[in-house]
Amino acid sequence: MPADLHSNRRWSRASLIFLAVFVLLLIYSYQAAEIAPLRLFSAEARASLADFLGAMFPPEFSPQFLSLMARPVLETVQISIMGTLLAILLGFPLGLLATSTLTYTGVLSPISSTGLANKTKYLPYIFSRMILNLLRSVPEFIWALIFVRALGLGPFAGVLALGVAYGGTLGKIYSEILEKVDPKPIEALAVGGAGKIKVVLYGYLPQALPDFISYTLYRWECAIRAAAILGFVGAGGLGQQIEISIRMFRYKEVVTLIIIIFCLVMAVDQLSTAFRKRIL
Amino acid sequence: MIANPSQRIVRNSAIMLVVGAAIVWSYLGTEANFLGLVSQEGRGQIYSFLREMFPPDLSSAFLVRAGQALLETVAISFMGTVIASLLALCLIFFATRTLILATSTARPARLAVYLLARGLLTLLRSIPEIVWALLFILALGLGPFPGTLALGIHTAGVLGKLYSEVMENVDPAPLEALEASGASRWQMLAYGIMPQALPQFISYTLYRWEVNIRAAAILGFVGAGGIGQEVHIALNLFLGHKLLTLLFFTFVMVSAVDYLSAIIRRRFI
Amino acid sequence: MIEIENLTKNFNGQPALDSVNFKVEAGERVAILGPSGAGKTTLFRIVNLALAASKGQFRFRGQETTDLSKTELKLMRQRIGTIYQQHNLVSRLKVVHNVLAGRLAQWSLAKGLLSLLWPQEVELARQALEKVGIADKLFCRADELSSGEQQRVAIARVLVQGPDLILADEPVSSLDPSRAHGILRLLIEISRGSGKTLITSLHSVPLALEYFPRIVGIKQGRILFDRSTSQLERDDLATLYELETSPCLSSQNESPKKIDACRPSF
Numbered sequence: 095m096p097a098d099l100h101s102n103r104r105w106s107r108a109s110l111i112f113l114a115v116f117v118l119l120l121i122y123s124y125q126a127a128e129i130a131p132l133r134l135f136s137a138e139a140r141a142s143l144a145d146f147l148g149a150m151f152p153p154e155f156s157p158q159f160l161s162l163m164a165r166p167v168l169e170t171v172q173i174s175i176m177g178t179l180l181a182i183l184l185g186f187p188l189g190l191l192a193t194s195t196l197t198y199t200g201v202l203s204p205i206s207s208t209g210l211a212n213k214t215k216y217l218p219y220i221f222s223r224m225i226l227n228l229l230r231s232v233p234e235f236i237w238a239l240i241f242v243r244a245l246g247l248g249p250f251a252g253v254l255a256l257g258v259a260y261g262g263t264l265g266k267i268y269s270e271i272l273e274k275v276d277p278k279p280i281e282a283l284a285v286g287g288a289g290k291i292k293v294v295l296y297g298y299l300p301q302a303l304p305d306f307i308s309y310t311l312y313r314w315e316c317a318i319r320a321a322a323i324l325g326f327v328g329a330g331g332l333g334q335q336i337e338i339s340i341r342m343f344r345y346k347e348v349v350t351l352i353i354i355i356f357c358l359v360m361a362v363d364q365l366s367t368a369f370r371k372r373i374l
Numbered sequence: 375m376i377a378n379p380s381q382r383i384v385r386n387s388a389i390m391l392v393v394g395a396a397i398v399w400s401y402l403g404t405e406a407n408f409l410g411l412v413s414q415e416g417r418g419q420i421y422s423f424l425r426e427m428f429p430p431d432l433s434s435a436f437l438v439r440a441g442q443a444l445l446e447t448v449a450i451s452f453m454g455t456v457i458a459s460l461l462a463l464c465l466i467f468f469a470t471r472t473l474i475l476a477t478s479t480a481r482p483a484r485l486a487v488y489l490l491a492r493g494l495l496t497l498l499r500s501i502p503e504i505v506w507a508l509l510f511i512l513a514l515g516l517g518p519f520p521g522t523l524a525l526g527i528h529t530a531g532v533l534g535k536l537y538s539e540v541m542e543n544v545d546p547a548p549l550e551a552l553e554a555s556g557a558s559r560w561q562m563l564a565y566g567i568m569p570q571a572l573p574q575f576i577s578y579t580l581y582r583w584e585v586n587i588r589a590a591a592i593l594g595f596v597g598a599g600g601i602g603q604e605v606h607i608a609l610n611l612f613l614g615h616k617l618l619t620l621l622f623f624t625f626v627m628v629s630a631v632d633y634l635s636a637i638i639r640r641r642f643i
Numbered sequence: 644m645i646e647i648e649n650l651t652k653n654f655n656g657q658p659a660l661d662s663v664n665f666k667v668e669a670g671e672r673v674a675i676l677g678p679s680g681a682g683k684t685t686l687f688r689i690v691n692l693a694l695a696a697s698k699g700q701f702r703f704r705g706q707e708t709t710d711l712s713k714t715e716l717k718l719m720r721q722r723i724g725t726i727y728q729q730h731n732l733v734s735r736l737k738v739v740h741n742v743l744a745g746r747l748a749q750w751s752l753a754k755g756l757l758s759l760l761w762p763q764e765v766e767l768a769r770q771a772l773e774k775v776g777i778a779d780k781l782f783c784r785a786d787e788l789s790s791g792e793q794q795r796v797a798i799a800r801v802l803v804q805g806p807d808l809i810l811a812d813e814p815v816s817s818l819d820p821s822r823a824h825g826i827l828r829l830l831i832e833i834s835r836g837s838g839k840t841l842i843t844s845l846h847s848v849p850l851a852l853e854y855f856p857r858i859v860g861i862k863q864g865r866i867l868f869d870r871s872t873s874q875l876e877r878d879d880l881a882t883l884y885e886l887e888t889s890p891c892l893s894s895q896n897e898s899p900k901k902i903d904a905c906r907p908s909f
Binding site: 201278279281282283284285286287288289291292295296297300301303304 | 691692693717718719720721723724725727729731732733734735736740744745747748750752755756759797800804
């Protein structure tokens with residue numbers, strides 16, 4: 095809440111500024127995005143929508159088509175698993191470096207450091223945060239395009255794209271989880287003379303593990319959704335099929351593929367929920 | 375939970391075995407070749423790709439064009455989030471158990487509406503934005519409008535689910551107090567539920583805006599406007615210098631939205 | 644064992660410890676008494692090298708503790724064992740790992756990692772747990788134990804660490820009276836048997852009088868008295884715990900800063 099406690103104006107200045115910016119942005123966006131609600135109901139749109147819906151039903155459920163889809167479905171799952179694994183491998187070390195309680199504050203840092211060590215102690219933290227931001231702020235789809243261009247078509251480009259983009263997200267979340275662990279056992283370990291890596295193994299990780307697993311599973315759920323569309327740019331999986339079917343105007347197949355994605359996402363959600371319950 | 379240590383060992387080894395097998399299976403299936411990445415050939419490929427991109431294209435004509443695409447992307451993400459939030463607000467009155475199923479009049483009809491609304495939300499969010507965008511482009515033609523609609527429709531499904539969870543979890547004690555003092559259902563909603571739910575609503579909506587700015591950046595690939603269209607052109611025509619500029623713009627834009635959203639969250643929630 | 648000279652520690656400009664002078668010889672057993680917020684915990688955290696002093700000197704076994712290198716700091720920390728009020732165990736780890744954490748400083752990294760999967764030096768942990776009377780809990784998870792048992796695990800960890808100086812910061816405040824006696828007896832026994840120096844802060848005056856030959860009173864970051872138990876006078880304790888007479892003070896738990904602010908000015 096706005097902390098303007100001593101003012102008896104009904105609206106604080108910050109709220110008014112915020113409201114003004116919001117309205118301006120809304121007006122600008124309405125025009126820039128060429129919003130035209132009436133176009134949705136124009137005769138033209140209605141006609142093409144009707145054609146379109148007519149061409150979509152009934153969905154394509156022939157055994158040949160379904161059996162052809164088995165491979166892309168499995169590939170999508172594989173991309174999501176490998177992508178998440180790569181994300182863990184990238185995110186974990188970067189996340190450790192980006193944890194302030196490990197790198198420069200608290201009981202693990204020399205109690206009275208001087209000179210060079212004092213000046214450089216923030217560097218690993220700042221540097222790793224910057225890398226994590228860079229990885230996270232470019233969407234996985236664009237990473238996929240880059241990897242397809244650099245390394246050629248195929249599921250491996252999808253794996254790299256997911257791994258890099260989600261590595262950034264996981265690293266950031268891991269560092270947030272690590273910064274929130276109970277500091278008392280950490281201090282007990284550190285004043286017993288254990289070094290940083292040992293304190294991570296015996297103090298940080300046992301405390302953080304449930305949250306790590308839970309969040310990583312959530313990222314895997316996101317990864318399966320992403321893996322399903324990365325194929326649009328040639329990075330393997332179901333997306334490639336959707337793109338082909340749309341380009342060929344075979345909308346019955348598109349509907350089937352959407353149903354398949356829906357079931358896949360649901361199945362992964364269930365699996366990850368069950369897994370979470372078991373392990374925590 | 376499980377008292378017996380040996381049971382715990384069996385369970386943990388079973389889980390590790392399954393995870394390990396899944397990883398091996400995926401490694402083989404995705405033609406993952408991490409060593410290839412650092413092999414001479416892989417390094418050469420990456421190096422030549424990077425060399426194509428430097429230096430970035432900083433000519434004023436291109437900067438203006440990229441800047442316009444950038445602003446359009448922000449507009450699409452913003453408008454998409456606004457549309458989504460309005461749609462979700464309309465739908466949650468039918469999709470929140472504690473609201474629609476609270477009274478016993480016309481129960482079968484209410485249940486049917488509830489299930490229908492829930493099903494609709496699930497349908498909206500389980501179709502990816504980019505597929506929605508393709509469908510809207512087929513119906514409305516190219517441009518930012520179908521992209522905005524795609525974001526709005528997909529996000530409405532996500533926000534609808536999140537909003538109704540928030541509504542179902544509000545503290546019932548103030549509601550009972552209001553009901554006891556004779557408030558109508560709408561008054562209860564306005565004075566009992568909304569004040570509790572609003573901060574969460576705003577927080578979730580901001581979070582989705584962060585997701586949507588990333589999504590808006592890629593919708594252009596299928597012709598739905600924004601910076602994605604420029605990236606697509608630059609990639610297809612091998613315009614590496616322009617690509618680097620666009621990637622940098624995307625990075626700055628996404629970071630800025632994340633930052634802005636964090637500030638709003640801190641100040642107003 | 645430790646020598647403290649003119650030691651001052653400030654937190655945000657407010658002194659938590661104010662020109663403290665204090666000396667403990669090897670093998671001594673000292674109780675530290677004082678109201679909450681008197682600076683006992685700050686003193687302990689400086690002595691166990693978690694914090695650096697703002698001013699003054701702290702020598703451990705004759706060695707200065709300022710400007711230590713990372714390795715020197717680790718080595719010195721190994722010589723000091725700490726037991727906390729809230730035992731500070733890693734609750735999701737098994738007891739055996741929590742006890743062996745005392746050995747971590749001596750172990751190689753590989754051994755530390757391996758031990759998490761396949762506990763090493765289990766015999767050592769078992770002996771330590773036997774000494775504190777809970778050998779049967781070796782493979783329980785730490786959070787499955789009662790708080791008295793958890794405190795015993797924390798003592799076993801310090802035993803395994805094998806320090807010269809044991810610091811116990813209110814080790815019995817969260818325990819019921821009969822358990823409190825048990826834990827203090829155990830600490831005294833360990834100190835007597837091995838000649839280790841023991842410094843304990845306590846809330847309870849009777850416990851301090853019963854178990855410790857030397858008592859130090861701290862109030863508002865200053866040492867109020869420091870004498871052997873036999874020479875302790877009634878007045879000492881009365882001054883230590885006396886309530887301020889100022890009308891706006893409702894409890895003695897106020898921070899020193901508030902007390903000053905509330906004092907009537909003359």
